[in-house]
Amino acid sequence: MNNLTKTVFIFGDKQADGNAEMKNLLGGKGANLAEMNLLGIPVPPGFTITTEMCRIYLNEGHDKLISIIKNEVTASIKFIEDRTGTKFSDVDNPCLVSVRSGSRASMPGMMDTILNLGLNENIVKGLIKKTNNARFVWDSYRRFIQMYGKVVMDVRPEEGDFVDPFEEILDEAKIQKGYQTDSEFNAEDLKNIAQSFKKLVKKSTGKDFPSDPWEQLWGAITAVFDSWMNERAIYYREMNNIPQEWGTAVNVQAMVFGNMGQKSATGVSFTRDASTGEKIFNGEFLTNAQGEDVVAGTRTPRQITIEGSRRWASLSGIAEDIRSIDFPSLEEMMPEIYQELLGCAEVLELHFKDMQDIEFTVQEGKLWILQTRNGKRTGAAMVKMAVDMLEENLLDEKTAVLRVDPKRLDELLHPIFDQGEIIQSDIIAQGLPASPGASSGRIVFFAEDAQLWSSEGESVILVRIETSPEDLKGMVAANGILTARGGMTSHAAVVARGMGKCCIAGAERLKIDYKQRIMQTENLTLKEGDWISLDGSTGKIYQGKLKTSEAQLTADFEKLMDLSDQYSRLEVRTNADTPKDVMTARRFGAKGIGLCRTEHMFFDDDKIMSMREMILSENEVGRRKALAKLLPMQRKDFEDIFRLMNGLPVNIRLLDPPLHEFVPHDEKVQKELADEMGISHEIIKQKIESLYEFNPMMGHRGCRLGNTYPEISEMQATAILEAALHIKYEGIESRPEIMIPLTGTVEEMQMQKKIINQTAEKIFELYGDRIEYLVGTMIEVPRAVLIADKIAEHAEFFSFGTNDLTQMTFGYSRDDSGKFLPMYLEKGIVKDDPFQVLDQEGVGQLVTMAVRKGKIGRSNLKIGICGEHGGDPASVEFFHNEGLNYVSCSPYRVPIARLAAAHAAIKEDKKINAAAQYAIKRQESLLI
Numbered sequence: 001m002n003n004l005t006k007t008v009f010i011f012g013d014k015q016a017d018g019n020a021e022m023k024n025l026l027g028g029k030g031a032n033l034a035e036m037n038l039l040g041i042p043v044p045p046g047f048t049i050t051t052e053m054c055r056i057y058l059n060e061g062h063d064k065l066i067s068i069i070k071n072e073v074t075a076s077i078k079f080i081e082d083r084t085g086t087k088f089s090d091v092d093n094p095c096l097v098s099v100r101s102g103s104r105a106s107m108p109g110m111m112d113t114i115l116n117l118g119l120n121e122n123i124v125k126g127l128i129k130k131t132n133n134a135r136f137v138w139d140s141y142r143r144f145i146q147m148y149g150k151v152v153m154d155v156r157p158e159e160g161d162f163v164d165p166f167e168e169i170l171d172e173a174k175i176q177k178g179y180q181t182d183s184e185f186n187a188e189d190l191k192n193i194a195q196s197f198k199k200l201v202k203k204s205t206g207k208d209f210p211s212d213p214w215e216q217l218w219g220a221i222t223a224v225f226d227s228w229m230n231e232r233a234i235y236y237r238e239m240n241n242i243p244q245e246w247g248t249a250v251n252v253q254a255m256v257f258g259n260m261g262q263k264s265a266t267g268v269s270f271t272r273d274a275s276t277g278e279k280i281f282n283g284e285f286l287t288n289a290q291g292e293d294v295v296a297g298t299r300t301p302r303q304i305t306i307e308g309s310r311r312w313a314s315l316s317g318i319a320e321d322i323r324s325i326d327f328p329s330l331e332e333m334m335p336e337i338y339q340e341l342l343g344c345a346e347v348l349e350l351h352f353k354d355m356q357d358i359e360f361t362v363q364e365g366k367l368w369i370l371q372t373r374n375g376k377r378t379g380a381a382m383v384k385m386a387v388d389m390l391e392e393n394l395l396d397e398k399t400a401v402l403r404v405d406p407k408r409l410d411e412l413l414h415p416i417f418d419q420g421e422i423i424q425s426d427i428i429a430q431g432l433p434a435s436p437g438a439s440s441g442r443i444v445f446f447a448e449d450a451q452l453w454s455s456e457g458e459s460v461i462l463v464r465i466e467t468s469p470e471d472l473k474g475m476v477a478a479n480g481i482l483t484a485r486g487g488m489t490s491h492a493a494v495v496a497r498g499m500g501k502c503c504i505a506g507a508e509r510l511k512i513d514y515k516q517r518i519m520q521t522e523n524l525t526l527k528e529g530d531w532i533s534l535d536g537s538t539g540k541i542y543q544g545k546l547k548t549s550e551a552q553l554t555a556d557f558e559k560l561m562d563l564s565d566q567y568s569r570l571e572v573r574t575n576a577d578t579p580k581d582v583m584t585a586r587r588f589g590a591k592g593i594g595l596c597r598t599e600h601m602f603f604d605d606d607k608i609m610s611m612r613e614m615i616l617s618e619n620e621v622g623r624r625k626a627l628a629k630l631l632p633m634q635r636k637d638f639e640d641i642f643r644l645m646n647g648l649p650v651n652i653r654l655l656d657p658p659l660h661e662f663v664p665h666d667e668k669v670q671k672e673l674a675d676e677m678g679i680s681h682e683i684i685k686q687k688i689e690s691l692y693e694f695n696p697m698m699g700h701r702g703c704r705l706g707n708t709y710p711e712i713s714e715m716q717a718t719a720i721l722e723a724a725l726h727i728k729y730e731g732i733e734s735r736p737e738i739m740i741p742l743t744g745t746v747e748e749m750q751m752q753k754k755i756i757n758q759t760a761e762k763i764f765e766l767y768g769d770r771i772e773y774l775v776g777t778m779i780e781v782p783r784a785v786l787i788a789d790k791i792a793e794h795a796e797f798f799s800f801g802t803n804d805l806t807q808m809t810f811g812y813s814r815d816d817s818g819k820f821l822p823m824y825l826e827k828g829i830v831k832d833d834p835f836q837v838l839d840q841e842g843v844g845q846l847v848t849m850a851v852r853k854g855k856i857g858r859s860n861l862k863i864g865i866c867g868e869h870g871g872d873p874a875s876v877e878f879f880h881n882e883g884l885n886y887v888s889c890s891p892y893r894v895p896i897a898r899l900a901a902a903h904a905a906i907k908e909d910k911k912i913n914a915a916a917q918y919a920i921k922r923q924e925s926l927l928i
């Protein structure tokens with residue numbers, strides 16, 4: 001049978017049909033289970049049903065699927081039976097399995113898994129006889145009914161109830177018995193709970209819980225396939241751009257039991273710290289527990305290492321003598337198992353050359369590894385791990401650069417709490433620093449509220465006892481996440497780190513009351529809507545809203561940025577028009593200003609009056625009078641910027657927006673202005689009315705202003721060039737580039753250029769000195785693209801204004817698209833918001849054409865882009881491939897663009913290399 005017709009892949013006893021390369025077909029979990037077998041890691045035997053079968057099931061239905069896989073599945077169960085010496089559906093010596101989801105991309109907790117499958121009342125009795133451990137058997141059975149009931153039989157909370165009805169039964173039983181945790185249940189309790197669970201299933205679904213293991217198995221397999229299409233999985237895929245067509249694989253695997261007593265345990269470990277990136281082995285476990293117990297946060301897990309355990313204790317305010325007795329680490333409790341686990345972790349990290357997130361179970365003193373994957377991590381950890389692994393020679397430079405997702409750099413640049421504020425504020429509680437970041441918000445206790453409040457513009461902190469995958473949307477909407485229970489591997493912690501969202505977990509001293517919507521500490525009660533602040537790096541929770549300050553950039557970050565610049569071809573500039581922005585951008589490594597919007601400079605209090613005067617003047621004389629007042633102010637702005645840029649290119653765009661944006665629409669201000677100008681209010685009002693436009697975006701703006709009122713361009717050119725001359729006398733160089741906006745015809749370009757050049761000559765003569773400067777244009781009107789060759793004869797550079805170009809290509813008004821674009825996105829009419837991610841299919845063609853034609857007009861034409869897209873990684877890759885010279889983006893996105901530019905160059909290199917390799921091979925094969 002070849003791989004195309006093979007539907008099931010087995011693994012066990014150091015053999016496997018598949019391997020790590022086969023993630024597309026076997027999913028990440030299945031491919032790595034196979035690989036771990038090949039590496040000799042102890043993994044319970046099992047088999048993987050391919051993602052191909054998921055597509056068949058979803059498209060062609062249940063019967064078709066079963067007809068295809070039935071024989072192979074039956075034979076593979078036999079394979080498990082042979083390896084384990086047990087028999088599926090046998091009463092005396094039963095084989096129990098887990099049925100696990102696992103897609104190509106990791107989607108932690110989004111799909112379903114069922115454990116302990118293969119039990120019924122008779123088999124329970126047989127297994128008790130075999131193991132002589134009734135508590136364990138009933139515990140396994142009740143877990144099985146709970147999972148199967150939920151996943152396969154769809155038992156849900158009743159309308160309006162948030163609590164899982166199975167958990168409700170467990171809670172009631174606990175209260176009745178006066179127990180603190182589930183671990184206190186004895187065999188008898190668990191037997192009763194299993195019976196109540198079955199009754200719940202019957203009542204809720206009208207069906208009996210199935211007792212035939214084969215029926216259970218087929219039900220579970222198809223339910224796991226179905227879970228690919230559950231709401232949260234779909235939502236997760238949308239968020240992470242995972243294609244629907246991929247489908248999930250199903251893994252069926254022999255059970256190993258962490259719930260057989262105190263010599264058994266289950267846990268999760270990481271080869272490095274997922275939140276800081278430090279190279280320290282860490283993780284959490286619970287004794288006498290199974291499956292998701294550690295992640296679910298229902299019992300507080302223990303730490304795997306002594307070191308981790310001590311850190312945890314000091315955060316939780318627990319003294320060492322108490323810690324070592326009440327909360328010992330795995331390293332202390334099961335030293336041999338610990339060593340073996342550490343050994344496996346080292347093998348796996350070296351093999352996969354990345355931080356591993358490893359699930360394990362200890363069954364009566366024997367270690368089993370159940371899963372390994374490249375661990376989710378914060379942006380900061382991503383950077384640190386990449387740089388560390390480079391230094392450890394685990395990765396080469398290119399791979400290290402590719403390891404960091406440009407979008408995630410954002411997290412490192414976010415502000416942190418102001419030190420001064422921290423000292424003065426009240427700490428209300430301490431939890432585990434599960435995911436770093438500083439965030440403030442108003443308390444909400446339910447995911448639905450987090451979504452609702454944040455859609456109304458509120459900043460919220462989602463406060464939960466623990467989170468579950470159902471809370472995903474609320475977690476996305478919240479500014480930060482706080483849980484009272486759970487550890488560093490809890491659902492909340494893992495998901496938050498994956499999203500780069502601030503999270504504090506396991507703040508045990510907080511009492512959360514969902515019904516009253518309050519949370520309490522020993523001496524304080526906070527209610528829904530109150531402000532709190534979380535410091536995800538220290539685990540400290542503060543009352544109120546704390547001020548923030550700039551983040552500190554690490555040496556690792558700088559190193560990554562330097563490496564990026566080594567590999568990238570695109571230069572990264574910034575869009576900036578204030579000294580503050582310019583300084584931020586330089587700190588982030590901008591190599592110039594790609595867009596300085598002069599209109600922003602006019603909105604200043606002292607300038608706006610003269611600006612209005614200029615606009616409302618009735619003739620050129622009046623306008624010149626007002627412009628003369630503006631000139632020194634503009635000149636000073638440019639001097640400041642040139643000084644800060646210290647010889648780097650500064651691209652200045654001449655006045656662009658329609659004039660009515662500057663005039664006052666409020667009566668009182670209009671009157672003041674009239675007094676100032678010595679004309680009547682009536683005249684001012686008329687003039688303002690005359691400026692009204694039906695469609696200002698397509699109206700009197702851009703170079704249309706400079707061509708109808710040449711004195712504006714004249715003043716601006718004067719300010720720019722005089723500023724350059726002035727700072728030249730201070731010994732500072734400058735490289736001004738004067739950019740004409742909204743050009744659509746050659747004449748528009750020519751006329752503006754003439755004004756600028758004539759002005760320049762006049763100034764140079766006056767000063768007896770010259771400045772090098774460029775004159776170029778934005779490419780943002782489709783017509784400019786079509787005649788780009790002719791425009792380039794007059795323009796020394798092009799800069800794509802992709803915001804306007806997108807607006808005019810789609811015919812979507814930037815200001816009005818909010819009314820329909822969200823719906824278009826939802827319906828899939830457009831895949832991304834074209835104002836954020838460049839539409840390569842359409843607008844991209846215009847870019848390609850303008851580049852080609854532009855270079856015909858002028859072979860050394862300098863080409864850049866200054867729209868929003870300059871900071872979007874996918875768009876940056878496109879601009880790289882089009883051969884642009886630079887991208888320009890807002891200051892905080894400069895590092896993102898730098899890294900994205902390096903990714904683009906490295907990927908291109910790889911493609912070229914692959915093509916060359918192929919050519920060589922081809923040549924060789926022809927020679928033979």
Ligand code: ADP
Nearest residue numbers: 098100101109113253254255256291292359370
């Ligand atoms: P997820 O993808 O949500 O992590 P998994 O399929 O990994 O789901 O399973 C959930 C939990 O059950 C994990 O903790 C895993 O280690 C445990 N588990 C899965 N299969 C087995 C098995 N055969 N024996 C013991 N524990 C298992």
Ligand code: MG
Nearest residue numbers: 109359370371
């Ligand atoms: Mg798992």
Ligand code: MG
Nearest residue numbers: 741780801804
């Ligand atoms: Mg524009």
